[in-house]
Amino acid sequence: MSSNRLVWTRTSIWLGFLALLALGLGLLPAYGFSLAFWFYLLLWITLASGLNIMAGFTGYLPFGYVAFYGIGAYAAAVTVKMHGLPIWAGFIAAALAGVVLSLLFARTMVLRGIYFSIVSLALAVICRLLIAAMPEDVAGGSYGIALGFSNPDGAYYAMLALMLATLLTVTWLAQSRLGMALRAIRDDPDTAETVGINIGRVRLKAWVLSAVIASMTGAIEAWYTSIVDTETAFNLLVSTKAVIFAVAGGLGTVIGPVVGTVVMLIVDDLIWQHFPVLNVFLLGLVIVLLMMFLPSGIVGSLIRAKPFLRRILF
Amino acid sequence: MLEVNALRKVFGGLVAVDTISFTVPENSILGLIGVNGSGKTTIMNCINGIYDATEGAINFRGTNLVGKKPYEIARLGIGRTFQVPRLFRRLTLTENLMVPVLEDSRSNAELTEKANALLAEVDLYRIRDNHAEELSGGQQKLVELLRVMMLNPDLILLDEPFAGVHPNLCKVFLDQILKLKDAGKSFILVSHDLTSVYSLSEHLLVLNQGKKIAEGNAADIQHNPDVIEAFLGR
Numbered sequence: 001m002s003s004n005r006l007v008w009t010r011t012s013i014w015l016g017f018l019a020l021l022a023l024g025l026g027l028l029p030a031y032g033f034s035l036a037f038w039f040y041l042l043l044w045i046t047l048a049s050g051l052n053i054m055a056g057f058t059g060y061l062p063f064g065y066v067a068f069y070g071i072g073a074y075a076a077a078v079t080v081k082m083h084g085l086p087i088w089a090g091f092i093a094a095a096l097a098g099v100v101l102s103l104l105f106a107r108t109m110v111l112r113g114i115y116f117s118i119v120s121l122a123l124a125v126i127c128r129l130l131i132a133a134m135p136e137d138v139a140g141g142s143y144g145i146a147l148g149f150s151n152p153d154g155a156y157y158a159m160l161a162l163m164l165a166t167l168l169t170v171t172w173l174a175q176s177r178l179g180m181a182l183r184a185i186r187d188d189p190d191t192a193e194t195v196g197i198n199i200g201r202v203r204l205k206a207w208v209l210s211a212v213i214a215s216m217t218g219a220i221e222a223w224y225t226s227i228v229d230t231e232t233a234f235n236l237l238v239s240t241k242a243v244i245f246a247v248a249g250g251l252g253t254v255i256g257p258v259v260g261t262v263v264m265l266i267v268d269d270l271i272w273q274h275f276p277v278l279n280v281f282l283l284g285l286v287i288v289l290l291m292m293f294l295p296s297g298i299v300g301s302l303i304r305a306k307p308f309l310r311r312i313l314f
Numbered sequence: 315m316l317e318v319n320a321l322r323k324v325f326g327g328l329v330a331v332d333t334i335s336f337t338v339p340e341n342s343i344l345g346l347i348g349v350n351g352s353g354k355t356t357i358m359n360c361i362n363g364i365y366d367a368t369e370g371a372i373n374f375r376g377t378n379l380v381g382k383k384p385y386e387i388a389r390l391g392i393g394r395t396f397q398v399p400r401l402f403r404r405l406t407l408t409e410n411l412m413v414p415v416l417e418d419s420r421s422n423a424e425l426t427e428k429a430n431a432l433l434a435e436v437d438l439y440r441i442r443d444n445h446a447e448e449l450s451g452g453q454q455k456l457v458e459l460l461r462v463m464m465l466n467p468d469l470i471l472l473d474e475p476f477a478g479v480h481p482n483l484c485k486v487f488l489d490q491i492l493k494l495k496d497a498g499k500s501f502i503l504v505s506h507d508l509t510s511v512y513s514l515s516e517h518l519l520v521l522n523q524g525k526k527i528a529e530g531n532a533a534d535i536q537h538n539p540d541v542i543e544a545f546l547g548r
């Protein structure tokens with residue numbers, strides 16, 4: 001099968017699947033399903049896929065990814081509550097905040113490997129402390145901000161839209177020139193630069209894109225819960241989970257973070273139901289086993305072991 | 315087209331390249347020989363921006379290359395291959411060739427066609443969708459040269475192109491070099507295989523421990539006592 005036809009086939013299958021998924025998920029509120037589980041499923045798929053753009057396509061593992069999520073939540077809450085603007089203005093503010101913060105942090109990409117991850121983590125902590133230290137009438141101080149209104153259905157649809165937009169973006173990225181440049185950089189950054197790629201600029205694009213996805217997610221979550229506070233919005237568990245889900249599914253693949261999120265949430269749920277005492281221990285064990293036996297993640301390892309699966313998985 | 319003037323590169327206390335000067339005229343092949351560790355690769359790394367020269371000037375058609383980034387130098391028209399081939403292992407052959415031109419304004423179709431035409435010339439078109447890691451070392455070196463050709467550079471630096479390559483592939487590689495030379499390109503050629511350097515290069519530079527110990531055409535070099543000593547002596 002020629003590579004063009006291969007790409008065309010699997011992309012069509014995947015887009016068809018996404019369309020069905022969108023339809024099914026879009027109908028849930030109308031049939032009176034409890035949205036909490038589904039909202040967070042969409043949220044985690046979005047965050048894991050957004051993080052995958054940064055980690056999977058550039059090789060940087062940002063443990064402080066939550067900084068963008070938190071800044072988005074706060075940007076939206078401040079815009080809506082402190083300035084009395086509508087929620088869509090909050091979303092725009094969140095996107096802008098994501099862009100600005102990612103540009104500010106872009107310099108950290110000169111660091112590599114674990115050094116980058118540690119600095120990224122530290123910056124997330126600093127963001128939380130800075131916001132908590134701001135006066136109450138600016139950013140709510142240590143109590144956070146209550147939006148004063150909520151619209152779970154609206155937030156659910158917004159989350160669904162953002163997840164679809166994110167997945168479509170990643171799908172496009174996988175076959176675009178930008179995506180190819182990112183994959184080359186991930187393989188070997190020095191060589192990519194010597195053959196003519198402006199690696200700083202290419203990475204920056206992925207970085208900003210990835211940050212905006214997180215900041216929009218934060219804003220939508222703020223709308224869903226109608227409250228933000230620094231503890232929750234900048235909780236490092238958010239980055240950790242996004243990293244685990246993306247890695248479990250397969251960094252650098254399109255479908256991996258989706259599969260990883262679904263599988264890990266189900267595993268997490270089963271563990272909670274049956275072994276409430278040992279839950280954290282067992283979850284850790286599952287992750288270790290996964291990394292030992294499927295080091296490239298579920299989807300990544302499947303593709304490696306059975307190349308014919310490249311016809312449907314990517 | 316290229317003038318290297320009093321180039322020096324120091325690593326800590328080690329002088330890897332010690333005040334070397336040379337020029338590469340348009341449409342010529344300069345051979346660079348010397349035993350292992352004499353500084354050949356380091357000179358290439360300074361020219362294409364992987365290393366910053368400690369001292370000295372490198373001019374390419376009037377542009378000073380010192381301080382420029384590798385991708386800028388590549389876009390100015392200097393390509394290079396590596397002693398140990400450095401393809402993108404998990405990209406296909408066609409994709410490998412596309413990488414240098416991704417930020418180009420030409421259409422995908424046009425660039426893919428060009429990449430595939432280059433692959434066809436060396437009989438690798440059949441396996442264009444294979445990942446680069448599946449190739450033999452010699453094939454990888456060949457694909458590296460094709461990847462360089464995508465930006466159509468005027469000066470090409472070849473670091474040990476024949477080392478560890480099957481003789482049949484060497485022949486293909488050699489033909490490519492000659493064809494490009496006919497098309498007006500220039501080369502700096504580093505090789506252990508003295509026969510091929512002697513036959514290809516108009517001009518040769520002999521290095522020993524970072525210093526230039528001889529310079530001239532093949533006949534001059536072959537009979538130079540210093541060169542004989544550096545290669546065979548001790």
Ligand SMILES: Nc1ncnc2c1ncn2[C@@H]1O[C@H](COP(=O)(O)OP(=O)(O)O)[C@@H](O)[C@H]1O
Nearest residue numbers: 325328330348349350351352353354355356357
């Ligand atoms: N990045 C580096 N750091 C320290 N020493 C280096 C580095 N690169 C090369 N050298 C040293 O410089 C000298 C010249 O190396 P090189 O240019 O690779 O030689 P050649 O290509 O002629 O075999 C060697 O002694 C080598 O160990």
Ligand SMILES: [Mg+2]
Nearest residue numbers: 354355356397
């Ligand atoms: Mg060398």
